[in-house]
Amino acid sequence: MNERLKKLRKTLDLTQQKFADRLGVKRNTVGQWECGINAITDQVVFSICREFDVNEEWLRTGEGEMFEQMTEQQKLLKYTGMLLKDKDSAIVNAIQSFIVTYEQLDDTSKATLEKIAQQFVDNLKKSQ
Known part of the structure; x- marks a missing residue:
């Protein structure tokens, strides 16, 4: 999941700091997630999906589209x-x-x- 998180952040053209700010965490926390040092909790997954309209299935498994497809x-x-x-x-x-x-x-x-x-x-x- 750490690689997909980094891919998401780069797709959104956000620095680690800006990504962290949107989620209410510290920049080094995002860096640790992206490097696989710290696991991403379910709560963080939900926050990422809500904040950036990310498809949860894609974030967790890599299956499907990166972003939610909504009417x-x-x-x-x-x-x-x-x-x-x-x-x-x-x-x-x-x-x-x-x-x-x-x-x-x-x-x-x-x-x-x-x-x-x-x-x-x-x-x-x-x-x-």
Whole structure:
């Protein structure tokens, strides 16, 4: 896994320091992982996959694509969940359902909804 970690970092064009900063670890920790001195824990694997959209199977075994292949809808749901982490799950579910519904609309309906949302934001700004 250490070689794949180094390959990932170089593909992302990140120094060990910048890679470490994104994961919240020290630069020498990344160096030790890449050299195989220290093992990469499951928690670190999850963090790497989440932070850089890496395919966990590829990172662990070398099988499959380096990066997750997600639809735009899946990306929206993922990032919404990340933004609302530790918030009320009912709110997260409602927002995710709204996004899914929006993605299912035809272009005319999307344009109408966007116009309504813009008017709502404009009214909100005026009332402040």
